Amino acid sequence: MPTSHPVLSVVVPMYDEEDVLPIFFERMHPLLDGLGISYEVLVVDDGSRDGTATLLREATGTWPQLRLVRLLRNSGHQAALSAGFRRARGDYLVTIDADLQDPPEAIAELLATAREKDVDVVYGVRSDRSSDSWPKRTTARMYYRLMCRLVGMDIPFDAGDFRLVSRRVVDAVNGLPEDGRVFRLVIPWLGFPSAQVKYVRAERAAGVTKYNWSKMFRLAFDSVTAFSAAPLRLATWLGLLGGLVCGLFVVGALVVKLSGNSVPGWTSTVLAVGIIGAIQLLCLGLLGEYVARLFQSSQRRPQFLVGYDSLEDPGHHSYAE
Ligand code: UDP
Numbered sequence: 001m002p003t004s005h006p007v008l009s010v011v012v013p014m015y016d017e018e019d020v021l022p023i024f025f026e027r028m029h030p031l032l033d034g035l036g037i038s039y040e041v042l043v044v045d046d047g048s049r050d051g052t053a054t055l056l057r058e059a060t061g062t063w064p065q066l067r068l069v070r071l072l073r074n075s076g077h078q079a080a081l082s083a084g085f086r087r088a089r090g091d092y093l094v095t096i097d098a099d100l101q102d103p104p105e106a107i108a109e110l111l112a113t114a115r116e117k118d119v120d121v122v123y124g125v126r127s128d129r130s131s132d133s134w135p136k137r138t139t140a141r142m143y144y145r146l147m148c149r150l151v152g153m154d155i156p157f158d159a160g161d162f163r164l165v166s167r168r169v170v171d172a173v174n175g176l177p178e179d180g181r182v183f184r185l186v187i188p189w190l191g192f193p194s195a196q197v198k199y200v201r202a203e204r205a206a207g208v209t210k211y212n213w214s215k216m217f218r219l220a221f222d223s224v225t226a227f228s229a230a231p232l233r234l235a236t237w238l239g240l241l242g243g244l245v246c247g248l249f250v251v252g253a254l255v256v257k258l259s260g261n262s263v264p265g266w267t268s269t270v271l272a273v274g275i276i277g278a279i280q281l282l283c284l285g286l287l288g289e290y291v292a293r294l295f296q297s298s299q300r301r302p303q304f305l306v307g308y309d310s311l312e313d314p315g316h317h318s319y320a321e
């Protein structure tokens, strides 16, 4: 089997997953062997501190398709996925969590769908989230609602990081120079033809969640700031509003002064505070606008990606889709 260029790369980020690893191997190994295609399993050990690294190294003895990448320190789920995207060699790449919440059996369906429908992305979409806790479901719903509004595009609801992408997508993602990418937003944003496969998300097979509250907040903040300058724009509007209120105060103070009811020194104090406040808030808002522009151009995202060009690829049929 030509391992240098397998059909399928399965990328699995792992952080302190020693409890689930034996079950993971037991279920994944026969399943992937049974697909009848060449594959590699690329485990990205995200700086685990438990026995994960040892267990993984041992497993390479019995599973030749297992490839290991170890990050020096815990860099987070999305960073681990980035490392996997850079190293995967397959024509197709599936990302899947280590905890078997996403059924590995569905990998075959993801692959078949990609081939049948000739699409570059197949999202695994959770048809039932009842296995997740109530706070997780609620925050997840809020997250997807907010992101759809901010990003201004249809991101598939309840599609986590269980999905298949083609080599074209892998190369496009790797070509994005930005840091802190959030895959579940960047991939729909790229705009490749896609399809969905529904699945039921299971309970974690063993161990506990590695996404604590601070990591969930990190993901939410990265998601918002990577795709939207809305918080900065909000600062501009607040600045304008604050400036307006300060202006009204200044006018009010002058009126009081002219009507002769003011205490000595009051008008000049209000005027000084009001005018300086108004100028500061307006300037802050203006700065926000410039920072937003700088930020967007520093991401250096491509302005567009070409799906079809009759000059380069006359025989290709995806133009009609
Ligand atoms: N993970 C990781 N680095 C982290 C946190 C999580 O690589 O800092 C991995 C983890 O091992 C798992 C996947 O990301 O394979 C999803 O994490 P988890 O199942 O704990 O999240 P949940 O399903 O609870 O959202």
Ligand code: MG
Residues within 6 Å of the ligand: 097, 099, 101, 204, 209
């Ligand atoms: Mg999980």
